[in-house]
Amino acid sequence: MWLPGLNSRKTFSHGIHxxxxxxxxxxxxxxxxxxxxxxxxxxxxxxxxxxKPIVREGQEVARGEPIAEPxxxxxxxxxxxxxGRVEKIALxxxxxxxxxxxxxxxxxxxxxxxxxxxxxxDIDSLTPEELVKAVQAxxxxxLGGAAFPTHVKLALPEGKSVDTIIVNGCECEPFLTxxxxxxxxxxxxxxxxxxxxxxxxxxKQAIVGIETNKxxxxxxxxxxxxxxxxxxxxxxxxxYPQGAEKMLTKAxxxxxxxxxxxxxxxxxxxxxxxxxxxxxxxxxxxxxxxxRVVTVSGTGxxxxxxxxxxxxxxxxxxxxxxxxKERECQIILGGPMMGTSVGTLDLPVTKGVTGILAIAKDxxxxxxxxKVFPCIKCGSCVEACPMHxxxxxLGLLARKQEYETMAERYHLMDCFECxxxxxxxxxxxxxVQYFRVSKAINRERKVPK
Amino acid sequence: MSxxxxxxxxxxxxxxxxxxxxxxxxxxxxxxxxxxTAFAVFVFGLSAFLLVIVTTGTCVLTEHVLCKLARKPxxxxxxxxxxTGLLLALTLPPGFPLWMAIVGSVIxxxxxxxxxxxxGMNPFNPALVGRAFLQAAFPVAITTWTPAFxxxxxxxxxxxxxxxxxxxxxxPFMRPESVASFINGITIDGFSGATPLSRMKFDHETTxxxxxxxxxxxxxxGETSSALIILGGVYLMARRMMNWRIPVAILGSxxxxxxxxxxxxxxxxxTPLFVLFSGxxxxxxxxxxxxxxxxxxxxxxxxxxxxxxxxxxxVIRLKGGLPEGTMYAILLGNACTPLIDNLTQPRIFGARKKxxxx
Numbered sequence: 013m014w015l016p017g018l019n020s021r022k023t024f025s026h027g028i029h030x031x032x033x034x035x036x037x038x039x040x041x042x043x044x045x046x047x048x049x050x051x052x053x054x055x056x057x058x059x060x061x062x063x064k065p066i067v068r069e070g071q072e073v074a075r076g077e078p079i080a081e082p083x084x085x086x087x088x089x090x091x092x093x094x095x096g097r098v099e100k101i102a103l104x105x106x107x108x109x110x111x112x113x114x115x116x117x118x119x120x121x122x123x124x125x126x127x128x129x130x131x132x133x134d135i136d137s138l139t140p141e142e143l144v145k146a147v148q149a150x151x152x153x154x155l156g157g158a159a160f161p162t163h164v165k166l167a168l169p170e171g172k173s174v175d176t177i178i179v180n181g182c183e184c185e186p187f188l189t190x191x192x193x194x195x196x197x198x199x200x201x202x203x204x205x206x207x208x209x210x211x212x213x214x215x216k217q218a219i220v221g222i223e224t225n226k227x228x229x230x231x232x233x234x235x236x237x238x239x240x241x242x243x244x245x246x247x248x249x250x251x252y253p254q255g256a257e258k259m260l261t262k263a264x265x266x267x268x269x270x271x272x273x274x275x276x277x278x279x280x281x282x283x284x285x286x287x288x289x290x291x292x293x294x295x296x297x298x299x300x301x302x303x304r305v306v307t308v309s310g311t312g313x314x315x316x317x318x319x320x321x322x323x324x325x326x327x328x329x330x331x332x333x334x335x336x337k338e339r340e341c342q343i344i345l346g347g348p349m350m351g352t353s354v355g356t357l358d359l360p361v362t363k364g365v366t367g368i369l370a371i372a373k374d375x376x377x378x379x380x381x382x383k384v385f386p387c388i389k390c391g392s393c394v395e396a397c398p399m400h401x402x403x404x405x406l407g408l409l410a411r412k413q414e415y416e417t418m419a420e421r422y423h424l425m426d427c428f429e430c431x432x433x434x435x436x437x438x439x440x441x442x443x444v445q446y447f448r449v450s451k452a453i454n455r456e457r458k459v460p461k
Numbered sequence: 462m463s464x465x466x467x468x469x470x471x472x473x474x475x476x477x478x479x480x481x482x483x484x485x486x487x488x489x490x491x492x493x494x495x496x497x498t499a500f501a502v503f504v505f506g507l508s509a510f511l512l513v514i515v516t517t518g519t520c521v522l523t524e525h526v527l528c529k530l531a532r533k534p535x536x537x538x539x540x541x542x543x544x545t546g547l548l549l550a551l552t553l554p555p556g557f558p559l560w561m562a563i564v565g566s567v568i569x570x571x572x573x574x575x576x577x578x579x580x581g582m583n584p585f586n587p588a589l590v591g592r593a594f595l596q597a598a599f600p601v602a603i604t605t606w607t608p609a610f611x612x613x614x615x616x617x618x619x620x621x622x623x624x625x626x627x628x629x630x631x632x633p634f635m636r637p638e639s640v641a642s643f644i645n646g647i648t649i650d651g652f653s654g655a656t657p658l659s660r661m662k663f664d665h666e667t668t669x670x671x672x673x674x675x676x677x678x679x680x681x682x683g684e685t686s687s688a689l690i691i692l693g694g695v696y697l698m699a700r701r702m703m704n705w706r707i708p709v710a711i712l713g714s715x716x717x718x719x720x721x722x723x724x725x726x727x728x729x730x731x732t733p734l735f736v737l738f739s740g741x742x743x744x745x746x747x748x749x750x751x752x753x754x755x756x757x758x759x760x761x762x763x764x765x766x767x768x769x770x771x772x773x774x775x776v777i778r779l780k781g782g783l784p785e786g787t788m789y790a791i792l793l794g795n796a797c798t799p800l801i802d803n804l805t806q807p808r809i810f811g812a813r814k815k816x817x818x819x
Contacts, residue, residue, distance in 0.1 A: 262810075269811050271809060377479075378478075390486070391753070402807065426811070429474075
């Protein structure tokens with residue numbers, strides 16, 4: 013597998029092979045979770061300016077109705093995920109441990125939850141500018157975890173062009189299977205979405221990258237390519253972090269996104285499959301994003317699966333539905349490599365949540381409060397870092413608090429915190445955790461990149 | 462169902478971790494060294510056994526005491542001191558006086574490692590620091606060799622397990638019994654304890670490659686059987702606990718450089734095979750140069766480091782005044798490591814071409 017030349021499969025260099033643990037949920041079809049009695053819709057679920065509420069406390073809302081408008085260009089509207097009543101607009105806990113404003117909605121148990129909003133649209137009659145506006149109106153953001161407003165990527169900056177759309181179906185994080193199920197069950201919506209972004213960006217072709225651990229998805233997608241859509245499906249090596257956009261761009265079109273740059277600098281735009289499936293489903297009927305597929309998995313739950321759930325569903329309600337198996341576990345929003353560990357179940361599912369994992373403490377790969385040994389300079393981290401940085405040296409510098417040197421000489425700011433270095437370090441040194449803190453300190457001190 | 466009583470841990474990502482840890486790596490290096498150590502005891506008998514026990518015990522004890530003196534938790538449990546002790550014993554002649562071995566062990570851990578801040582901080586391989594000290598302090602004792610299977614020269618005789626070579630138990634600061642005269646006095650005519658390397662160097666006599674490979678020759682305790690050293694090295698490489706590039710670079714460059722000398726004059730220079738399988742080169746390449754702490758971390762740097770060590774070893778052996786050069790070559794390589802690391806920083810992903818250091 014690691015000998016060059018023996019395997020001509022497309023990939024990037026370095027990276028790691030953590031145990032995939034996807035067998036828990038990969039064969040489970042998407043199932044709708046019941047509506048929770050109370051939902052919490054944070055106004056800032058995406059990168060960019062928070063949305064502004066357009067409802068008042070006590071107002072009745074219908075499922076699909078807009079309840080908040082974008083707070084700027086890099087921002088998206090919110091839609092009511094259920095028919096019910098606005099309880100209050102107040103501060104709610106967020107996944108980072110702080111408080112941020114949210115709209116609380118009480119669901120009407122008797123409502124039939126029909127979506128009455130929307131209008132059929134012929135996408136071929138819209139100009140690229142109108143397409144951007146229409147995508148913003150759906151409230152779709154990057155559903156792969158980043159939650160970056162999708163319409164912003166569709167608005168080409170002056171002087172830039174995109175020739176290739178890359179569709180990210182890698183899902184390289186262990187445990188997660190949402191994109192896998194979406195590719196098996198929502199093929200038509202994905203291709204509708206691909207057509208929309210191809211048109212909005214004027215790109216010539218689309219390439220879908222899917223890891224080889226999902227060959228059923230590769231075949232389903234290949235069989236589903238509609239006539240006239242310039243799209244190819246590529247099977248690429250199952251390796252973490254294959255789904256990072258810089259790595260995926262390298263693997264599929266062999267272009268290196270420059271340091272500090274974006275894929276658009278090399279003529280590429282990257283979208284997650286689930287994002288495109290939602291655009292393809294919602295935009296032609298002018299509806300808003302009100303639900304998403306989430307993998308609920310891990311060794312700590314009784315009934316793992318892939319669930320379609322309303323945005324704003326509290327974790328406590330979800331965990332009651334699937335059942336805790338272990339008394340002591342760690343709850344993670346997202347994947348185990350880059351997800352957020354949360355300390356409370358009073359949090360809602362937001363647009364960027366790909367998975368909810370409960371990892372029992374006795375899981376073989378769970379982090380025990382293991383002894384930290386000194387760095388023995390084994391070089392494992394250097395051979396794992398997908399950005400070809402030197403985490404070993406960066407870690408020693410972080411211990412010495414030489415944050416400026418880290419940024420100026422060792423390219424600290426190119427680290428995108430994939431966590432490969434911490435995963436492989438035999439001495440249990442919390443490398444990526446050091447880098448996160450170092451970056452924050454440098455930002456505060458305004459050290460130039 | 463309420464989940465209010467569940468204990469939830471919070472930390473930042475990643476939330477999973479590979480299973481290989483530093484102490485398991487060190488323990489596996491010990492495992493990899495055991496076959497060659499056992500074979501050395503088989504070949505050289507009780508004296509070699511005592512030597513291994515004494516150096517390993519002293520190294521572990523020194524590490525423990527120095528940690529306690531520094532008011533730090535003892536780091537004995539990471540097994541790195543055991544490796545140092547084993548390696549030191551394997552680089553010393555089997556009949557080496559034990560009191561000198563104790564001095565060497567204390568120097569290895571104290572001067573080679575603890576002084577720099579312990580595991581991970583030592584610029585040089587601690588075992589080689591100890592050996593270099595002994596070589597300077599006791600040049601005679603460290604170059605007198607017991608022949609394999611002494612005293613009866615029979616593989617299946619048992620006397621070597623019941624008697625010891627006299628110098629082993631010589632007292633501190635007493636002039637040790639000359640091993641050579643001691644051995645020559647009672648063994649068959651014409652046999653000397655000279656190693657294959659010194660016979661090559663001073664008499665231009667070669668030794669059979671098979672004997673070298675299997676380990677039926679005189680030499681340092683653990684340097685003799687190339688086969689078992691390779692076995693241990695392959696085990697570590699297969700478990701990905703050793704950087705395979707280092708032994709490959711050292712042995713490859715040693716072959717090439719000695720091949721050039723052999724091609725120039727095959728009468729005075731040995732064959733590349735002889736160079737590979739004699740002396741400490743194999744042990745050094747597999748277990749000492751590949752010590753993670755003293756070797757570069759970058760893939761390119763590792764190649765440079767290995768080629769440097771391999772070539773310098775051969776040049777010292779063939780052109781220098783000493784029959785063996787592995788130790789000095791590795792120490793030189795260790796000394797160059799920070800420089801090599803600095804010059805071979807990897808080109809980062811997406812680095813812009815202009816003004817970018819390579």
